[in-house]
Amino acid sequence: MRRGDFLSRLGGRLRDARRAARASAVGAAGWALSGCVVPDSVAYGYYGVLDDGGDEAAPANIAANTTPDAIAPPSLPVEAGTQRDARGSVDAGVGPTSTVGCDLSGRWLVVVREVTTGLGAEEADHEWLYFEMAQTGSALTVTKGLSCGQNVVGISAVSANVDDPKVWPAMLTYDVETGRAGTSVAMGSECAVSFDKFYEIVGATVSYYQNPSTTMPTPSQEATSGSPGWEDWDNDGKPGFTVNVTGLATGQIYLSSRRWNQWSGTIPTGSNTFTIPDDWNIESDLLGYNGSSLLTETADATKDNDASLHFVSFARLSPSQATGDDSATCAAVRSLAPTLAPQASN
Amino acid sequence: MRRSAVTLWALCVVAAGSRNAAASPLFDLTGGADGPGGMQPGTIGGGASAAYFNPALLVDAPAGLGVGFLTIAEEIGISLDGRPNTSAAVPGGISNAAYPNGSPIGNIPIPTAQLQATHPRQGDGSGHQAFAYEYIxxxxRLFDERLSLGFYGMIPDGNFANLTAFYDDERExxxxxxxxxxxxxxRLTAISIAGGASWKFSEALSVGLGASLSLRAGVGAPTFVSNAGDLAHLLIDTNANVNVSLSPNIGVSxxxxxxxxxTGTVHAPEKVDLDVNFTFLLPSGLQQGSSFPLVYDYMPWQIGAGAAYDIVQSTSDTLTVAGSAVYGKWSDYVDRHGDAPVSAYGWYDTLTPTVGLRYDHEATGCSLDAQYKPTPVPPQTGRTNYVDNNRIGFGGGVDYRFSMFHTSMRVGVQAQAYWLVPRHQTKLPTPAEPDGVDHYPALVVDEVPDTAQVGGxxxxxxxxxxxxNPGWPGFGSSGYVLTGGLYLTVLQ
Incomplete structure (x- = not known):
C-alpha cells in the first residue's frame, strides 16, 4: 500500500472517529461539570412596583408608582431563568374551549383541597390556581400558572378557620407555577393525568427554600440582601405571613411554609371538569403568634391520613371567564371556584 | 539573514500597531493541545502548536501532520446580590425626563420593575457553555533541518467565530x-490560526518568528426610515468588508x-476589530448617522520566560522539571465596546507562573502542570462589572509513539482543569449629588438625577x-473550566 493511499484511508476513518469522539467528549465534559454546577443566581431583592398605567404616566402618577412597599403589592425578587409574568393582560382566547380526547390544552381554574388534623379538629386547606396549559403529544406544560391565594376552613365540629388575604398578592407574584410539567396519556376510554412535584414557599426566600434539603428559617433569620430567611410577604411588620385564626382559638400566627404537591389519576376522555388525587405535605414554620398558645397547635396540624380527602379539581374556563390582568384573573378565579369546583371548595 | 529577520519582525510589529491584529485567547486556555507542551507550551515544545506559543521550539517538534479534537466546558456562576430596597428603583413615567434647563439626562433608564418583568437580572448569562473544536x-523541515515551518489552527465546531459584545455597566x-x-x-471561539518558522543557528540556539491570523471587518448599514412608527418596513442596504492580517510573535530557545x-517569548497584542457604521435617512431628507468600534478577543502584550532541567537522562528515561512565567500587560485592556477601564479601576498587569514535570519512558511520555493565573481585574466596587477571578489550573497528558504500516505515529490525550477562585465585591455607595451633576463617574451612576423633571x-x-446596573449592589463569581482532547500525529 502506498503511503498516500494509507493516509487517505486513515483520514476517512479519523473523520468518523472524530465525530463519535467529539460527541462523546462534549457529553463527557457536560457530565463532568454536572457534578460541580455553579449556577447563576440572584438574591432576594426589591425592584419597585410595576406601572400598569404605562411608562408615559403623568408626573402626578409617578408618586403612586413608587408607593412604599408597606401599602403596595410586594416588590419582587425574580430569579434568573424563571418566567415571571409582568401582570399583562390574559389572552382569553388561549387554547381550546373544550377538551378533545386527552388534550388538556387551554385555560383552567384549579382548586387544591388538602385536609389537616390537629387536636382532633379537621380543617380543609384550599388553594386557588389559574393554569394555562399546552400539550404536545402526551407532554403537558403549564405555560402560565398563577397562585391566586389560599384559605383554611374548619370542617369538623370543633375546628379553626384561617384567613390570610393580605398574602395573596405576594403568592400571585412569588409562587409562579409556570413551567410545571405533566402528562396526559390515553388509556382506553380514560386519560392518565399526572403533574410533577412542585414546591411552594410562602413567607420566605423562594429561591432558597424551594430546595427541600434546606431548613426553614427560625424567627431570628430574617432575609437580608445577602442571605435567605423569612420575608414579610404581607407587609404588616410581622415575620412571614400573618394568619388570622378564629374558632378553636383566636389570634394571629406568623408563619412561613413549604408545601409540595404532586397530582396523578385517571379521568374520562373529553373531560372539561375533573378531579384527581393530590399527594402532598407541608412544613409549617412558626415564627411567632399573638394570642392564646393554643394557636401554635394550629401551625402543627398534620396531613389527614385519609387519602380520599386530598384532591385537586380542574374546571375549564370559557373565553369570557377570568380575564384581565393577573390580579383580575385571580379575583375571578376565587369567586368562580365554589361554582366551577364545588367539591374542592368545601 | 539576520537583517532580513529583523526587518520582517519590524514590519509585523507595525502591522500590530495598525489595529489589525489576531486573537488567540483560546490558545491561552488550551495550551499545547497537540503534544507534551501542556500548560507550558512556550517552554516545552513537541507539537505544531509551537508555531503560536514559541516558534523557536518548532525545531523540537517532530515533523509530520497532526489532527485532533478538543472540548471546553465552562461553568462560571455569577451571583447577584439582592437589591436592598425600592428607593434605588427607577420609577415609571420618566421617558421624557430632563434637567431643569431642558437638556436630556442621557440614556433614559427603564423603570426597574418593568425591566425586571421583561429582562430579569442575570436571566441571560453566558457562563455555562460547552464547545468542541478540531485542530490541525x-x-x-527544510535546509538540512535548520529551518522548521509550522502551522497550527483550531476551528470551533458550529460558528467559526462567535463575537458577542456586552456592556459592563448599567447600559447592559x-x-x-x-x-x-x-x-x-x-472568547472561547476566537479565531485561532497561527503559523511560524524557526531557524536553528546551532544545536544550542534557535530563534523563531510566528504570526497568528486575524480579521478586521467593517459593516455599513445605510437605512431609509419611511415611518418611524413602522420599523418593520424600513429599507436597508449593507456594505461589509473583511480584511485579514497577522499579529506577530517571536521566540528563542x-x-x-x-x-x-x-526559552523566551514575546507576543504582540491581539484583537479582532469590527467597525460599525449606520445612517438613517428620513422622508424629510434629514439624515443622521453614527459609527462605533467593537473589539473582541483582546490579548495584550505578553512576555514569557521559561526554564527546564532534565533531572534524569538515560537511554530510556527522561525526567524534566520545568517552570515558566508569562507577563501580561493587561493594563492596556479594551473591552468589547472599545472602552478602556476607567483609571480608578484600571486593570493590573499580571504574572502567571506555571510549574510542571515531563517524564518520558521509551515510547511513552506524560506531563503534569500546575498554574496560578491572577486576575487582572480589580475589585469592581464602582460602575463597571468586569467579571473575572483568580484562576488555579492543573493539567496533564499522556502520549504514545508507535509504528503502523511502516509509518510512525504519536497519539495522545491531554486535559486541563481550571478553578476560578470565588470572589465577591460590594459596590461603594454613590454620594448624594443634589446638584444633579455626576461628580463620581467611576462609581455607580445615579440614572435619575435628583434634579430631573418631567413636564417641569x-x-x-x-x-x-x-x-x-445589574451588578448593583454587589456580585460574586466562581466556577470551573475544563478542557480535554485527543490528538494524533503522523510523523514524517
Missing part, C-alpha cells in the same frame, strides 16, 4: 441585563548544557441613587 497542525440593562465572564464566553533549556415637575422617587 503540521511541522516541516437595555440588552441582557446580566453580567458575563469577561475573559471567557465568546537556548540549551547551554545538555540538561538545561531556557420633580420626579417622585428620584432622590438619592436610582440604578439598573
Amino acid at each position: 497542525g503540521f511541522v516541516a 440593562q437595555y440588552f441582557t441585563n446580566s453580567l458575563h465572564p469577561e475573559l471567557y464566553a465568546d 537556548f540549551r547551554p548544557t545538555p540538561r538545561w533549556h531556557f 415637575m420633580p420626579i417622585a422617587g428620584s432622590q438619592g441613587l436610582q440604578t439598573n
Whole structure:
C-alpha cells in the first residue's frame, strides 16, 4: 500500500472517529461539570412596583408608582431563568374551549383541597390556581400558572378557620407555577393525568427554600440582601405571613411554609371538569403568634391520613371567564371556584 | 539573514500597531493541545502548536501532520446580590425626563420593575457553555533541518467565530441585563490560526518568528426610515468588508548544557476589530448617522520566560522539571465596546507562573502542570462589572509513539482543569449629588438625577441613587473550566 493511499484511508476513518469522539467528549465534559454546577443566581431583592398605567404616566402618577412597599403589592425578587409574568393582560382566547380526547390544552381554574388534623379538629386547606396549559403529544406544560391565594376552613365540629388575604398578592407574584410539567396519556376510554412535584414557599426566600434539603428559617433569620430567611410577604411588620385564626382559638400566627404537591389519576376522555388525587405535605414554620398558645397547635396540624380527602379539581374556563390582568384573573378565579369546583371548595 | 529577520519582525510589529491584529485567547486556555507542551507550551515544545506559543521550539517538534479534537466546558456562576430596597428603583413615567434647563439626562433608564418583568437580572448569562473544536497542525523541515515551518489552527465546531459584545455597566440593562465572564464566553471561539518558522543557528540556539491570523471587518448599514412608527418596513442596504492580517510573535530557545533549556517569548497584542457604521435617512431628507468600534478577543502584550532541567537522562528515561512565567500587560485592556477601564479601576498587569514535570519512558511520555493565573481585574466596587477571578489550573497528558504500516505515529490525550477562585465585591455607595451633576463617574451612576423633571415637575422617587446596573449592589463569581482532547500525529 502506498503511503498516500494509507493516509487517505486513515483520514476517512479519523473523520468518523472524530465525530463519535467529539460527541462523546462534549457529553463527557457536560457530565463532568454536572457534578460541580455553579449556577447563576440572584438574591432576594426589591425592584419597585410595576406601572400598569404605562411608562408615559403623568408626573402626578409617578408618586403612586413608587408607593412604599408597606401599602403596595410586594416588590419582587425574580430569579434568573424563571418566567415571571409582568401582570399583562390574559389572552382569553388561549387554547381550546373544550377538551378533545386527552388534550388538556387551554385555560383552567384549579382548586387544591388538602385536609389537616390537629387536636382532633379537621380543617380543609384550599388553594386557588389559574393554569394555562399546552400539550404536545402526551407532554403537558403549564405555560402560565398563577397562585391566586389560599384559605383554611374548619370542617369538623370543633375546628379553626384561617384567613390570610393580605398574602395573596405576594403568592400571585412569588409562587409562579409556570413551567410545571405533566402528562396526559390515553388509556382506553380514560386519560392518565399526572403533574410533577412542585414546591411552594410562602413567607420566605423562594429561591432558597424551594430546595427541600434546606431548613426553614427560625424567627431570628430574617432575609437580608445577602442571605435567605423569612420575608414579610404581607407587609404588616410581622415575620412571614400573618394568619388570622378564629374558632378553636383566636389570634394571629406568623408563619412561613413549604408545601409540595404532586397530582396523578385517571379521568374520562373529553373531560372539561375533573378531579384527581393530590399527594402532598407541608412544613409549617412558626415564627411567632399573638394570642392564646393554643394557636401554635394550629401551625402543627398534620396531613389527614385519609387519602380520599386530598384532591385537586380542574374546571375549564370559557373565553369570557377570568380575564384581565393577573390580579383580575385571580379575583375571578376565587369567586368562580365554589361554582366551577364545588367539591374542592368545601 | 539576520537583517532580513529583523526587518520582517519590524514590519509585523507595525502591522500590530495598525489595529489589525489576531486573537488567540483560546490558545491561552488550551495550551499545547497537540503534544507534551501542556500548560507550558512556550517552554516545552513537541507539537505544531509551537508555531503560536514559541516558534523557536518548532525545531523540537517532530515533523509530520497532526489532527485532533478538543472540548471546553465552562461553568462560571455569577451571583447577584439582592437589591436592598425600592428607593434605588427607577420609577415609571420618566421617558421624557430632563434637567431643569431642558437638556436630556442621557440614556433614559427603564423603570426597574418593568425591566425586571421583561429582562430579569442575570436571566441571560453566558457562563455555562460547552464547545468542541478540531485542530490541525503540521511541522516541516527544510535546509538540512535548520529551518522548521509550522502551522497550527483550531476551528470551533458550529460558528467559526462567535463575537458577542456586552456592556459592563448599567447600559447592559437595555440588552441582557446580566453580567458575563469577561475573559471567557465568546472568547472561547476566537479565531485561532497561527503559523511560524524557526531557524536553528546551532544545536544550542534557535530563534523563531510566528504570526497568528486575524480579521478586521467593517459593516455599513445605510437605512431609509419611511415611518418611524413602522420599523418593520424600513429599507436597508449593507456594505461589509473583511480584511485579514497577522499579529506577530517571536521566540528563542537556548540549551547551554545538555540538561538545561531556557526559552523566551514575546507576543504582540491581539484583537479582532469590527467597525460599525449606520445612517438613517428620513422622508424629510434629514439624515443622521453614527459609527462605533467593537473589539473582541483582546490579548495584550505578553512576555514569557521559561526554564527546564532534565533531572534524569538515560537511554530510556527522561525526567524534566520545568517552570515558566508569562507577563501580561493587561493594563492596556479594551473591552468589547472599545472602552478602556476607567483609571480608578484600571486593570493590573499580571504574572502567571506555571510549574510542571515531563517524564518520558521509551515510547511513552506524560506531563503534569500546575498554574496560578491572577486576575487582572480589580475589585469592581464602582460602575463597571468586569467579571473575572483568580484562576488555579492543573493539567496533564499522556502520549504514545508507535509504528503502523511502516509509518510512525504519536497519539495522545491531554486535559486541563481550571478553578476560578470565588470572589465577591460590594459596590461603594454613590454620594448624594443634589446638584444633579455626576461628580463620581467611576462609581455607580445615579440614572435619575435628583434634579430631573418631567413636564417641569420633580420626579417622585428620584432622590438619592436610582440604578439598573445589574451588578448593583454587589456580585460574586466562581466556577470551573475544563478542557480535554485527543490528538494524533503522523510523523514524517
